[in-house]
Amino acid sequence: MEEGDFDRLEDLWLDDGAGDVSCVHPGWPVLTGRAEVLRSYALIMAHTDYIQFFLTDTRISLAGDTALVTCTENILSGGPAEDGAELGPLVGQLVVATNAFRRTPEGWRIWSHHASPVIAGPDDDAPPAATADDAGPSA
Amino acid sequence: MEEGDFDRLEDLWLDDGAGDVSCVHPGWPVLTGRAEVLRSYALIMAHTDYIQFFLTDTRISLAGDTALVTCTENILSGGPAEDGAELGPLVGQLVVATNAFRRTPEGWRIWSHHASPVIAGPDDDAPPAATADDAGPSA
Numbered sequence: 266m267e268e269g270d271f272d273r274l275e276d277l278w279l280d281d282g283a284g285d286v287s288c289v290h291p292g293w294p295v296l297t298g299r300a301e302v303l304r305s306y307a308l309i310m311a312h313t314d315y316i317q318f319f320l321t322d323t324r325i326s327l328a329g330d331t332a333l334v335t336c337t338e339n340i341l342s343g344g345p346a347e348d349g350a351e352l353g354p355l356v357g358q359l360v361v362a363t364n365a366f367r368r369t370p371e372g373w374r375i376w377s378h379h380a381s382p383v384i385a386g387p388d389d390d391a392p393p394a395a396t397a398d399d400a401g402p403s404a
Numbered sequence: 405m406e407e408g409d410f411d412r413l414e415d416l417w418l419d420d421g422a423g424d425v426s427c428v429h430p431g432w433p434v435l436t437g438r439a440e441v442l443r444s445y446a447l448i449m450a451h452t453d454y455i456q457f458f459l460t461d462t463r464i465s466l467a468g469d470t471a472l473v474t475c476t477e478n479i480l481s482g483g484p485a486e487d488g489a490e491l492g493p494l495v496g497q498l499v500v501a502t503n504a505f506r507r508t509p510e511g512w513r514i515w516s517h518h519a520s521p522v523i524a525g526p527d528d529d530a531p532p533a534a535t536a537d538d539a540g541p542s543a
Contacts, residue, residue: 294476324424331467331504363518365470365502383432399457
């Protein structure tokens with residue numbers, strides 16, 4: 266992603282035959298299927314001239330041929346330059362991600378990626394909004 | 405969740421012995437482990453007098469003993485009443501969730517829940533922010 270290498274990014278994602286992939290970028294709705302997911306990355310890359318990830322808090326939970334990886338992404342990025350400048354203004358962003366990986370004969374591949382902005386600090390003792398969240402579709 | 409039944413919610417989550425659970429509420433950092441996750445739900449329930457979920461776009465991707473479920477959560481909720489009113493003001497919220505479930509002898513249990521606010525509409529053709537997102541920890 267940092268090198269803008271779309272082909273390598275494409276290789277990381279699970280083939281559709283092995284299960285539907287899904288992806289949520291920060292603030293986005295759910296994208297489903299390889300074509301839709303890869304199109305979104307092409308779009309993001311087209312709008313991003315510079316991007317750097319500082320990953321922290323990486324945790325892995327492994328079960329059989331599936332792994333869940335959570336991490337914090339401290340992202341520094343910049344869009345296209347304006348008015349002849351060399352680079353657009355840099356923006357910092359604090360994001361958390363949950364990634365599901367599947368083990369394949371070719372190695373681990375991304376089955377699902379869900380990233381979202383962190384609005385509340387980890388030490389806040391109350392939800393960031395008056396509203397709340399459920400425990401999944403069976404709630 | 406709608407009935408505020410903490411015990412039933414607790415039963416839905418995977419036991420720690422079978423793998424570390426993780427949970428991201430909208431705008432929150434990652435919570436890891438059963439104790440931390442369940443504490444967050446107790447906190448949310450304490451701040452929520454009313455909550456209702458309208459789930460749409462539910463999609464399931466199944467692989468062996470793991471299932472990924474994505475959905476859109478249209479949430480209507482209200483906090484505690486103020487000044488003698490019967491109910492606090494109701495707030496609508498548009499959230500998307502990715503849930504990982506594990507099959508156990510007792511049935512399917514939640515391994516991971518990641519929910520986040522939708523800021524851009526699904527028909528927008530540009531990212532909601534100048535910044536972007538990566539493809540996981542291997543980026």
